[in-house]
Structure formats: structure tokens, C-alpha cells
Amino acid sequence: MSRPKWLPSWLFYDAAGSRLFDQITRIPEYYVTRTERAILTAHAAEIISQAAAGAALRLVELGAGSAEKTRLLLAAAVERQDTVFYEPVDVSASALIEAQMRIEEEIPGVLVCPRVLDYTKELELDPTLQSERRLVLYIGSSIGNFEPGEAQLLLENVRAALDPGDCLVLGVDLVKDESILLAAYDDAAGVTAEFNRNILVRLNRELDADFDIGSFAHRAVWNATNSRMEMHLASRTKQKVWLPALDLRVNFGAGETIHTENSYKYRPGQAEAMLATAGFAPEETWVDEQGWFAVCLARAK
Numbered sequence: 257m258s259r260p261k262w263l264p265s266w267l268f269y270d271a272a273g274s275r276l277f278d279q280i281t282r283i284p285e286y287y288v289t290r291t292e293r294a295i296l297t298a299h300a301a302e303i304i305s306q307a308a309a310g311a312a313l314r315l316v317e318l319g320a321g322s323a324e325k326t327r328l329l330l331a332a333a334v335e336r337q338d339t340v341f342y343e344p345v346d347v348s349a350s351a352l353i354e355a356q357m358r359i360e361e362e363i364p365g366v367l368v369c370p371r372v373l374d375y376t377k378e379l380e381l382d383p384t385l386q387s388e389r390r391l392v393l394y395i396g397s398s399i400g401n402f403e404p405g406e407a408q409l410l411l412e413n414v415r416a417a418l419d420p421g422d423c424l425v426l427g428v429d430l431v432k433d434e435s436i437l438l439a440a441y442d443d444a445a446g447v448t449a450e451f452n453r454n455i456l457v458r459l460n461r462e463l464d465a466d467f468d469i470g471s472f473a474h475r476a477v478w479n480a481t482n483s484r485m486e487m488h489l490a491s492r493t494k495q496k497v498w499l500p501a502l503d504l505r506v507n508f509g510a511g512e513t514i515h516t517e518n519s520y521k522y523r524p525g526q527a528e529a530m531l532a533t534a535g536f537a538p539e540e541t542w543v544d545e546q547g548w549f550a551v552c553l554a555r556a557k
């Protein structure tokens with residue numbers, strides 16, 4: 257058993273966890289979603305026309321569609337061309353089908369071509385037409401869940417799937433006052449705490465484990481050295497947990513923690529430097545007035 261104990265953060269997103277995250281995006285303390293949405297609302301037309309640079313765009317999104325934020329960019333693209341191909345890439349076929357139905361119904365002119373792929377492992381896209389350019393969307397600060405080295409590799413894989421002249425829009429959360437970060441990851445209504453503990457609910461259901469959910473406390477910590485928000489679950493007591501599906505008994509000391517998530521926060525210019533290293537030319541970065549979130553447009557060299 258590794259110490260400190262940890263669980264991978266992709267485990268959060270079962271059906272209940274995805275619903276809880278959706279709720280998080282609407283709580284007042286969680287500035288991330290609404291700040292990025294405000295940037296995209298203000299600049300969608302500009303982002304699309306700059307990426308297109310005279311050609312027709314085909315949009316790829318890593319993840320099954322970040323709801324209204326993706327819609328803003330698709331709507332801006334439909335304004336410029338009759339038909340927009342939209343390729344959401346996700347491991348979950350059901351999430352892709354849901355995104356397809358939602359988007360084709362809401363934005364006439366968008367043709368959804370779902371791709372069931374794990375973009376962290378492989379990203380193979382069909383060739384585009386001569387007259388087209390690809391625009392990959394990787395928004396929502398999803399890159400923040402990756403260690404810096406993994407994030408760099410991910411950008412390199414995206415670059416390798418593109419042709420010169422294609423573009424990437426990357427949304428990254430920026431370093432800000434610790435008090436704002438702590439509130440965003442430990443909201444007063446306790447939704448983030450429930451999201452964090454849901455990982456144990458899932459282990460109970462899927463591995464037949466016997467975690468006493470209430471005996472684990474939600475902790476949000478700002479790790480300044482590594483520039484990341486961390487989430488942990490702290491055992492309130494000394495206890496044993498049994499995971500029959502793994503034939504595993506796990507002991508917890510009082511106060512012992514499970515590390516469940518890292519959410520990296522970038523410094524201004526850092527995302528652009530990583531994009532440049534990955535073989536992109538960063539063209540433009542849009543930041544909100546408070547300097548909390550950055551949306552970077554970069555072109556494959």
C-alpha cells in the first residue's frame with residue numbers, strides 16, 4: 257500500500273460524480289466555469305475567425321463537450337460556414353451520444369462525428385480536406401489534472417495529430433489568491449465535499465467495499481510549491497476497510513488521508529511556453545479582467 261494513499265481522479269466521473277461536478281460549475285465559489293465562459297462569450301467570434309484564417313474549420317473537442325462553452329464556439333463557427341463538423345473525443349460512448357443529440361438539436365448546421373478514444377493514450381484523427389483546418393478545443397482547465405510532464409506530453413500528442421496551420425484552444429486556470437482557491441474547492445454548501453466522497457461511494461458500489469463514507473472528511477489544500485490545489489479525504493478515526501473484489505484490507509490511522517486530486521494552476525505565460533515546446537506557435541491569449549483564467553489560441557507549426 258503506497259503512503260500517502262491515493263486514488264486516480266478520473267474515478268470521480270461516474271454518473272453521480274458527473275452530476276455533482278455539473279452542480280459544482282454553478283456554485284458561487286467555483287469561479288472556474290463561469291470565468292472561462294465569460295471569456296468565450298466575449299471572444300468566440302474572434303477566436304473562430306482567427307483560427308480559421310480564411311479556411312473552413314472542423315472542430316475537435318477533447319472530452320464529450322463542455323456544454324454551453326462549446327456551444328458558444330460552435331455557434332460562432334456556424335455563423336461563418338454553412339456546415340461545421342464537430343468531433344467530440346471521449347472514452348465514454350454514452351457521453352458522446354448524449355452530446356451528439358444535444359448539439360445537433362440545438363445548433364442546426366453542426367454535424368457531430370463522435371470519436372470513442374482515450375485521448376491521453378492515442379489521438380488519431382481522419383485527414384481533413386484541403387480546404388479545411390482543424391481546431392482542437394481543450395477547455396475547462398481539464399489539463400490541470402495532469403502532472404506538468406504529462407500535460408506537456410499530452411500537448412505533444414495533440415500536435416502530432418494535427419497538420420501545420422491547424423489550431424488548439426487551451427483553457428488553463430491561473431494562480432490566484434489562496435483564499436479564492438480554497439473557497440472554490442471547499443464550498444459552503446458542501447457540494448465539492450460530496451463530489452470528493454463520491455469516489456468512496458463508487459468503490460463501495462463497484463468493488464463491494466465497506467467505506468464508512470461519513471467517517472472521511474473533505475480537505476482542500478493549496479500546495480504553493482507545486483502550484484496546485486489538492487483534494488484529500490481524511491479518515492476521522494483509526495479504522496479498517498475491506499475491498500472484497502480486490503481481496504484487500506486497508507488500514508487507516510486517525511487523520512490519515514487519501515489524495516484524490518491535483519488541479520494545477522498556471523502562471524501567466526506558462527501555458528504558452530508549454531505550447532511552444534510542443535510545436536505550436538502561441539498566437540493570442542484572452543484573460544478575464546481579474547486575471548483568473550486564460551484561454552490560449554496556438555497554431556501548429
Ligand code: AVJ
Binds near residue numbers: 397441517519
Ligand atoms: C474538471 C478538473 C477542471 O480541477 O477544478 C472541481 C474538477 N475538482 N472541483 C477542477 C474539480 C474539484 C475540475 N476539473
